[in-house]
Amino acid sequence: MTKHIFVTGGVVSSLGKGLTSASIGTILERRGLRVRMQKLDPYINVDPGTMSPFQHGEVYVLDDGAETDLDLGHYERFTNSPLSRESNYTSGRIYLKVIQKEREGKYLGKTVQVVPHITDEIKAAVLGLASPDVDVVITELGGTVGDIEGLPFLEAIRQIPLDIGRQNCLFVHLTLVPYLKAARELKTKPTQHSVQQLREIGIQPDILIVRTERPLGRENADKIALFCNVEKHAVIEEQDKEFSIYEVPVGLIQYGLDKLILDRLNLPSGPLNMDDWEELVRRIKNPQHEVTIAVVGKYIEHRDAYKSIYEALDHAGIAHSTRVIIKRIEAEQLERQDAASALAGVDGLLVPGGFGHRGIEGKIQAVRFARENKLPYFGICLGMQVAVIEYARHVLGLAEANSTEFDTESSDPVICLLEDQRTINEKGGTMRLGAQPCVLKEGSLLAKSYKASEISERHRHRYEFNPEYRSRFTDAGMSLSGLSPNGTLVEAIELPTHPWFVAVQFHPEFKSKPNLTHPLFDGFIAAALKRRQSRV
Numbered sequence: 001m002t003k004h005i006f007v008t009g010g011v012v013s014s015l016g017k018g019l020t021s022a023s024i025g026t027i028l029e030r031r032g033l034r035v036r037m038q039k040l041d042p043y044i045n046v047d048p049g050t051m052s053p054f055q056h057g058e059v060y061v062l063d064d065g066a067e068t069d070l071d072l073g074h075y076e077r078f079t080n081s082p083l084s085r086e087s088n089y090t091s092g093r094i095y096l097k098v099i100q101k102e103r104e105g106k107y108l109g110k111t112v113q114v115v116p117h118i119t120d121e122i123k124a125a126v127l128g129l130a131s132p133d134v135d136v137v138i139t140e141l142g143g144t145v146g147d148i149e150g151l152p153f154l155e156a157i158r159q160i161p162l163d164i165g166r167q168n169c170l171f172v173h174l175t176l177v178p179y180l181k182a183a184r185e186l187k188t189k190p191t192q193h194s195v196q197q198l199r200e201i202g203i204q205p206d207i208l209i210v211r212t213e214r215p216l217g218r219e220n221a222d223k224i225a226l227f228c229n230v231e232k233h234a235v236i237e238e239q240d241k242e243f244s245i246y247e248v249p250v251g252l253i254q255y256g257l258d259k260l261i262l263d264r265l266n267l268p269s270g271p272l273n274m275d276d277w278e279e280l281v282r283r284i285k286n287p288q289h290e291v292t293i294a295v296v297g298k299y300i301e302h303r304d305a306y307k308s309i310y311e312a313l314d315h316a317g318i319a320h321s322t323r324v325i326i327k328r329i330e331a332e333q334l335e336r337q338d339a340a341s342a343l344a345g346v347d348g349l350l351v352p353g354g355f356g357h358r359g360i361e362g363k364i365q366a367v368r369f370a371r372e373n374k375l376p377y378f379g380i381c382l383g384m385q386v387a388v389i390e391y392a393r394h395v396l397g398l399a400e401a402n403s404t405e406f407d408t409e410s411s412d413p414v415i416c417l418l419e420d421q422r423t424i425n426e427k428g429g430t431m432r433l434g435a436q437p438c439v440l441k442e443g444s445l446l447a448k449s450y451k452a453s454e455i456s457e458r459h460r461h462r463y464e465f466n467p468e469y470r471s472r473f474t475d476a477g478m479s480l481s482g483l484s485p486n487g488t489l490v491e492a493i494e495l496p497t498h499p500w501f502v503a504v505q506f507h508p509e510f511k512s513k514p515n516l517t518h519p520l521f522d523g524f525i526a527a528a529l530k531r532r533q534s535r536v
C-alpha cells in the first residue's frame with residue numbers, strides 16, 4: 001500500500017519547503033523506494049501560468065504542458081518522480097472542478113460546501129497518485145500554517161488518515177528557529193506557536209524539521225520536542241548550507257531522517273546509497289576553475305525568476321569542476337550603458353525567456369556584442385527571438401526588423417504569431433506548451449552536443465520565427481539547426497562561424513539535473529571556459 005507524507009510549513013514563508021520535500025524524496029529513493037512528488041498551492045489562480053515572475057518566480061513547465069510551481073523543478077532535479085498535471089493543484093483548480101461539477105448537476109441538489117466537497121476533491125487529488133508501483137507519495141502544502149486560504153487543504157490532509165489509516169500517513173512540519181542577536185539566543189517560541197496552530201486544526205506532526213542559522217543544540221531540540229509533543233529524535237535540524245542546495249539531503253541523513261521515516265511508515269528498508277550524491281557535493285565544494293556568465297533579463301532582481309537556468313548553469317559547472325559566477329544584468333540598463341562595458345570580463349552571455357517590450361533593445365545590444373566579439377552566446381526562447389531580430393537588423397540590413405509582440409507595425413516581422421495563435425484570446429494555458437519533438441541538422445553543433453538527430457524539449461511561447469524570412473537568414477550564414485519534424489517551425493539556430501552561438505525556442509533548463517547535465521549547458525560552459533582560458 002502506498003504511504004503518504006505531508007510536508008507543511010510554519011512561522012515564515014521561503015523556508016525552503018520545496019527543497020526539503022525534494023530532499024526527502026532523494027533520500028527515500030536512495031533507500032530503494034519509488035516516490036511520487038506533489039505540490040498543493042492555496043492561491044486562487046488555476047495555475048501559475050498567468051502570474052508575473054515578479055510575483056511568483058519562474059513558471060516550471062512539464063512534458064505534458066502543465067505550467068506549474070517552481071518547486072516542481074526541485075522535485076525533478078532531486079528525484080526521479082515522474083511529474084504531470086496531477087503533480088500540482090491550486091485552490092483555483094480544485095474550485096473550478098467543483099464548480100464545473102455543480103453546473104453539470106453532479107451534486108444532485110445538495111448544498112455544495114468547503115467540507116466535504118472541496119476537501120473531497122483535494123483528497124482525490126492526493127490519493128490519486130497512489131498506485132501499486134508507488135511506495136511513497138510526498139505532498140507539499142504551499143503557504144504557511146495559519147494562512148486563511150490554506151485551511152481547506154489542511155482540513156483535507158487531516159481527514160486522509162481517517163480514510164487510509166494513521167499508520168500510513170506521516171506529517172512533517174518545517175519551521176524556523178530564529179537567532180535573536182540582542183538576546184544572543186535561538187528562539188523556539190515561533191515553532192511552538194506554529195505547531196500549536198497545526199494541532200488546533202487536528203494535525204499532530206510526527207517530525208519537525210527546524211531551519212536554523214546556528215546549531216540548534218540538544219537543549220533547544222528537547223524543549224521543542226516537549227512543547228510540540230513530538231519525540232526527541234524526531235526534531236531534525238536543518239542548518240543553512242554554505243555551498244549549495246544539493247547539500248540538503250546529505251544533512252538530513254546525518255540526523256537520521258531516512259531511518260526515522262522508514263520506521264514510522266513501516267517501509268521496507270533497502271541499504272542507503274548516497275555515493276553519487278556525496279561525490280556531487282564534493283565536486284561542488286572543490287571547483288578547479290571559474291567562469292563568469294552574464295544573464296541579461298527583465299526579471300533579474302527576482303531571485304527565483306530564472307531558477308532553472310541558474311541551476312542548469314551550476315550543473316554544467318559541476319560537470320566541468322567549475323564555479324559558475326553569474327553576473328545579473330538588468331536588460332534596461334543596457335539601453336543606457338554600452339554593452340561592451342557591461343559585458344567586460346564575462347566569459348559567456350545568456351539571454352533567458354521573457355515577455356513584453358521592456359528591456360528588449362538592451363538584450364539586442366548584448367547579443368550584438370556577443371556575436372561580433374565571438375563571446376559564447378546561449379539564447380533561450382525570447383533569447384532566440386532577440387538573436388533573430390539582431391541578425392536581421394545588423395547582418396541582413398533590415399533596420400526595422402522586430403517581433404510583432406513588441407511592434408505590431410514592424411515592416412519586417414521576423415518573429416510573429418503563426419495561424420494557430422492568432423485567434424486565441426484567453427491567456428491561461430493557451431501558449432505552445434510542453435514537450436515537442438525537434439529534428440537536428442546533421443553535423444550541427446546541436447546534433448553534436450546532443451549526440452542525437454531527434455530530441456524532445458519543452459516549450460512555452462506564442463511567437464515563432466517567421467517562415468517567410470528563412471532563406472534570407474540561411475543565405476547570410478545562419479544555420480537553422482533545429483526544426484519541427486514537418487519542417488515548418490524553426491526551433492533552434494546557430495552561427496557556424498562563431499565559436500559558440502546557439503539559440504533555441506525551447507527551454508532546455510527544465511531538463512537539466514545535477515548529476516545529468518544538459519548537453520547544451522554543458523557545451524556553453526565548456527565554450528565559456530575556453531574563452532576564459534584564452535583571455536587569462
Ligand code: GLN
Pocket residue numbers: 352353354355356380381382383385405460461462463464
Ligand atoms: N514572449 C515570447 C513568446 O511568447 C517568448 C516567450 C518565452 O521566452 N518564454 O513567444
